[in-house]
Amino acid sequence: MKTNEPVKILIVEDEMIIAANMSLQLTTLGYEITGILLKGEEALIHIKENKPDIILLDIQLKGTLDGIETAQIIQQDYNIPIIYVTANSDDAHFNKAKTTNPYGFISKPFKKQDLQRTIELAINRFYTEIESEIEPTEEDETLPFILSDCIFVRHQDKMVKVQIADILYIEAERNYSRIHSKNKEYLLVVTLKDLEDKLPNNHFLRIHRSFIVNLSQIDEIATSHIVISKKAIPISSDSKKQLLQHIQKV
Template sequence: MSATRILIVEDDMIIAANISLQLSNLGYEVTGIETKGEEAIHHALETKPDIILMDIHLRGKITGIEAAHEIRKFLSIPLIFLTANADDATFEKAKETHPFAFIAKPFTKQNLERTIALVEERIKENPANISSFETAIDSREDRIFIRNQNKLIKVMLDDILWVEAERNYCKIITNQQAYTIVSPLNKLCERIDQKRFVRIHRSFMVNFSKLEAVADSHVELKSKLIPIGKQYKEDLFKLMNKV
């Protein structure tokens, strides 16, 4: 059986290193240590750890609670909050992210070990529904259904303006709002209507019918300038000549 993979999010590197050592000695695999909430989000989306140990108070632009909310939009990874501040207001805010447990600082090795063991038992009883690309999007002839927080959200293909790749996920831009799914752009290109959408850059796919202007190095769409990559230019102009 493979070891449980755990991400540590803690801005005190002495505490983080100590936790990492303890977890390694207990047989767990530490996927990494992140000190900022923003980096924790990227790490979680890319590596999909089994459990996240998240400090509530981080020194970055966002708190551990805010980072947890962002991660929850895409993945249901069991979360354990670490905190030295157990006031009621903070506790109530943290509860909204549906954590599996809280560990108050300072904590002992035994406290850490027992808490993680209990979370592992809960995972076995009711496995976490972690979204991957295969479950993140369901395509139809004229629409896609995006799975987000256990809901299916219908997005008509004609409403999509462009898709922008950001690391290991894609942002789908419509006139109304933006949706984010965990998927590399090339996988999404395979699943979406290739007659309607064209990839023009390693980071962009556009709805061809929505293009307002095409220049040698970029396209214009809703006042946004989107670059054309050299390797995609030929296919774009071939498509244009067919119109």
């Protein structure tokens, strides 16, 4: 998902030919590969520095940790969907892997379509689980999912990840809200007031009835307006005082 940022996938597979083929197929499908690793121990280090959105994990790895043990350790600290890749689909391995509640299984040899469908199902399940943690409203289908460093917005019939750091400002358009990011705009079927209530206030501040701004993106503060990416946005004296107080805390 690019600012429309692509879904980031980590491949943990000790057969390099299979891993390289998987990486090529996923790249052509529009996904971003954060790494191709041979061992579970390497995956644990990688995740700390470059957290993926999904992990494709071979069940039978050749390192100290097998895939299932690696998944168990990951799940202690991270909520990352795991899809197992396996050439061995016997009941014993399946039942052991099932205890980690994976988001899917891909059997080797696999087809490009197998990858695509399994990953799409995993993404849909992850969104559904996020949604279930939010108090239901009539607008559940259109409200964004807001996490600590990004928000998922509905765009062209799919959910797209937008990094909070990339959002410049959000503008009201009657009962809609338009997110202006560094590279793209997103029109949401939600009022600015409803969006304001959900956004993290350490990043965003409503400075006008029609504008919420990302505090980290402000370029200038003038008497009656601020400037973000050459856009002058009006601000009242009371909002300006509040803005200055917020900036001092950031």
